[in-house]
Amino acid sequence: MAATASKTAITLKGSVEIVSEFFGYSINSILYQRGIYPPETFKRINKYGLAMLVTADEGLQTYLNSILAQLTEWLTHGTVQKLVLVVAGQDSGETLERWVFDVQTDKSIGENVKVDKPEKEIMSEIQAIIRQITASVTFLPLLEEACTFDMLVYTDDDVQVPKAWEESDPRYIANSDEVRLRSFTTKIHRVDASVSYKAD
Amino acid sequence: MTSAPLKFECCMDSLQNTPCKRPPSRSSSSSKRGRTPGSRTPHGDRFIPNRSAMDLDVSNFELTRKHLELNTENNDVNASPAKEEYKKELAQTLMHGNPSSKVLAFKSKAPKPAESHQNSLRVLYTQNREASSVPRKYSRQIPQAPERILDAPELLDDYYLNLLDWSSTNILAVALGDSIYLWNASDGSIQQLMQAQGENAHVTSLSWIQEGNHMAVGTSDHKVQIWDVERKKQIRTMTGHRGRVSSLSWNGPLLSSGAKDSLVLHHDVRVADHKVGTLRGHTQEVCGLKWCPWGNMLATGGNDNLLNIWDDRYSSNRGQGSQTPSDQPLHRLEAHQAAVKALAWCPWHKNLLASGGGTADRMIRFWNTGSGACLNAVDTHSQVCALQWSQHDKELVSCHGYSHNQLILWKYPSMVKVAELTGHTSRVLHMSQSPDGTTVVTAAADETLRFWKILSGGDALKKERAAAKESILNSMSIR
Numbered sequence: 001m002a003a004t005a006s007k008t009a010i011t012l013k014g015s016v017e018i019v020s021e022f023f024g025y026s027i028n029s030i031l032y033q034r035g036i037y038p039p040e041t042f043k044r045i046n047k048y049g050l051a052m053l054v055t056a057d058e059g060l061q062t063y064l065n066s067i068l069a070q071l072t073e074w075l076t077h078g079t080v081q082k083l084v085l086v087v088a089g090q091d092s093g094e095t096l097e098r099w100v101f102d103v104q105t106d107k108s109i110g111e112n113v114k115v116d117k118p119e120k121e122i123m124s125e126i127q128a129i130i131r132q133i134t135a136s137v138t139f140l141p142l143l144e145e146a147c148t149f150d151m152l153v154y155t156d157d158d159v160q161v162p163k164a165w166e167e168s169d170p171r172y173i174a175n176s177d178e179v180r181l182r183s184f185t186t187k188i189h190r191v192d193a194s195v196s197y198k199a200d
Numbered sequence: 201m202t203s204a205p206l207k208f209e210c211c212m213d214s215l216q217n218t219p220c221k222r223p224p225s226r227s228s229s230s231s232k233r234g235r236t237p238g239s240r241t242p243h244g245d246r247f248i249p250n251r252s253a254m255d256l257d258v259s260n261f262e263l264t265r266k267h268l269e270l271n272t273e274n275n276d277v278n279a280s281p282a283k284e285e286y287k288k289e290l291a292q293t294l295m296h297g298n299p300s301s302k303v304l305a306f307k308s309k310a311p312k313p314a315e316s317h318q319n320s321l322r323v324l325y326t327q328n329r330e331a332s333s334v335p336r337k338y339s340r341q342i343p344q345a346p347e348r349i350l351d352a353p354e355l356l357d358d359y360y361l362n363l364l365d366w367s368s369t370n371i372l373a374v375a376l377g378d379s380i381y382l383w384n385a386s387d388g389s390i391q392q393l394m395q396a397q398g399e400n401a402h403v404t405s406l407s408w409i410q411e412g413n414h415m416a417v418g419t420s421d422h423k424v425q426i427w428d429v430e431r432k433k434q435i436r437t438m439t440g441h442r443g444r445v446s447s448l449s450w451n452g453p454l455l456s457s458g459a460k461d462s463l464v465l466h467h468d469v470r471v472a473d474h475k476v477g478t479l480r481g482h483t484q485e486v487c488g489l490k491w492c493p494w495g496n497m498l499a500t501g502g503n504d505n506l507l508n509i510w511d512d513r514y515s516s517n518r519g520q521g522s523q524t525p526s527d528q529p530l531h532r533l534e535a536h537q538a539a540v541k542a543l544a545w546c547p548w549h550k551n552l553l554a555s556g557g558g559t560a561d562r563m564i565r566f567w568n569t570g571s572g573a574c575l576n577a578v579d580t581h582s583q584v585c586a587l588q589w590s591q592h593d594k595e596l597v598s599c600h601g602y603s604h605n606q607l608i609l610w611k612y613p614s615m616v617k618v619a620e621l622t623g624h625t626s627r628v629l630h631m632s633q634s635p636d637g638t639t640v641v642t643a644a645a646d647e648t649l650r651f652w653k654i655l656s657g658g659d660a661l662k663k664e665r666a667a668a669k670e671s672i673l674n675s676m677s678i679r
Binding site for chain 1: 250306307308309311312314317319
């Protein structure tokens with residue numbers, strides 16, 4: 001990342017990289033901050049000028065990497081609409097939290113076109129979102145039971161469903177409250193973050 | 201960007217002409233966008249929605265486009281608005297409101313967190329909840345004088361005996377010389393239960409069974425007697441000691457007795473062959489003896505400055521033969537420098553024992569009986585004769601001998617003195633607690649019993665008070 005830190009123009013490929021990397025870190029942050037996995041299974045690294053916690057659990061790493069790999073492909077084709085992290089009770093299966101990342105792709109920009117946006121600016125936007133995720137513990141209700149999580153991806157209708165994926169129901173929360181978080185844009189992709197949770 | 205008034209009109213139009221083919225999810229999310237998250241969390245000023253996230257340009261575009269589409273469609277569909285409505289309904293039910301997207305989930309599920317994992321945020325949340333919902337504890341008034349004083353003539357001035365116990369049925373038993381008297385705390389009546397037989401015989405210890413219908417009595421002629429209190433009748437006499445029986449403690453139907461012969465005997469009072477275990481952990485008189493409220497540990501204190509913690513291994517001995525002596529305590533604690541008579545198990549914290557030492561020691565010590573570690577030690581500057589935990593608050597009462605003959609109410613675990621109560625003119629030998637937990641009674645060598653209402657009654661009492669208050673209000677409102 002150090003080599004690109006001074007760049008002021010981004011291609012589609014660079015933008016996809018930034019976005020999927022952001023997803024990786026924000027998913028890890030959510031898993032840590034919401035206490036879904038034991039805190040001792042996370043390791044601390046520096047990213048976006050913040051101390052980020054990333055899972056050191058191998059099973060979880062493989063799981064996330066395979067999702068992100070697929071996501072990168074879809075992002076490149078511009079077919080992703082949303083990425084949703086669903087936090088559900090392990091035994092009840094009830095959806096307790098939904099972290100939604102809305103992705104809007106500017107499809108008019110071709111593969112080799114460069115757009116102007118300083119990398120630094122994007123990083124500071126991302127930093128703000130990550131900070132908000134960290135701060136979310138202050139208003140989100142406590143996850144009483146042991147929880148697990150699931151990743152949903154909203155794609156365009158014409159996308160071929162890969163083997164490892166299946167169509168799912170959106171797993172909405174009945175009677176939920178929503179808090180919008182900040183957003184960031186690479187001028188190719190725009191990501192809006194929000195979290196909804198059980199209102200009562 | 202067209203002129204503002206036009207934009208506004210467009211908005212109104214598209215809202216009034218409801219058949220709108222915008223993906224409803226977008227409309228719902230845009231309606232949520234307008235929502236202030238602050239409405240949910242009144243103090244959360246951190247989450248002001250930023251207008252840059254709303255993207256007014258896109259919204260404007262969406263709204264105008266819908267309007268235009270609507271106009272073109274209206275030309276041919278105007279004839280059947282019902283069909284349009286039906287289409288919309290159908291789309292919403294079938295496609296979950298978002299016809300142009302697929303929801304995909306990764307087939308293999310995320311690895312489950314470790315079984316033992318508990319959300320560590322629990323601490324944070326519960327801390328906050330308690331801080332916000334429970335009002336600060338009021339500091340209660342602690343009376344400096346005893347509520348009542350009773351005479352106790354011929355009370356033996358002997359540190360090693362245990363002559364006072366308050367039953368769960370609210371009857372206080374005290375041994376005065378060779379007799380036991382029962383004082384009914386509910387109506388104030390006094391009865392004599394028994395008188396020790398024989399020359400120079402006197403009562404050296406007494407203890408109520410948990411149910412409050414029987415009492416164990418230890419005497420100077422080495423016997424342990426069981427009395428039926430209602431019928432005022434002795435049920436049985438148990439022998440086995442070769443010295444005066446100076447301490448007694450019940451654990452269900454099991455009675456343990458400590459005596460001057462340094463032994464602790466376990467008696468099963470239900471069977472003829474009552475002796476079910478012997479503990480040989482002391483070399484001198486056993487003056488402190490307490491089963492923990494959970495019944496799995498016994499603390500014994502002796503004149504040999506030892507404090508022993510025993511687990512309930514006597515039960516395994518029973519199978520191999522009832523006479524098997526056990527001389528290996530779970531923990532042998534040698535920290536006290538004088539006789540250990542004052543023992544008290546914490547009622548709310550398992551494995552927490554408080555013990556107090558005699559004249560040469562003057563310390564109150566707290567033990568983790570699971571590990572045998574000494575958690576805290578406080579120098580009281582006076583002989584510690586007895587200890588009682590409060591049932592409702594995190595407090596502890598200790599009573600002392602020379603030089604002030606006082607009671608001290610401590611906060612636990614800070615061990616801050618809440619109150620120091622003087623009144624007795626000689627050392628305060630024994631202490632017991634009322635069944636409701638509000639009052640402690642002390643017996644001192646000045647031959648008086650004093651009742652101190654210094655502990656709080658806990659929730660039950662507060663509820664009672666609240667109910668009383670409410671009933672007054674109700675009766676007022678009827679008039």
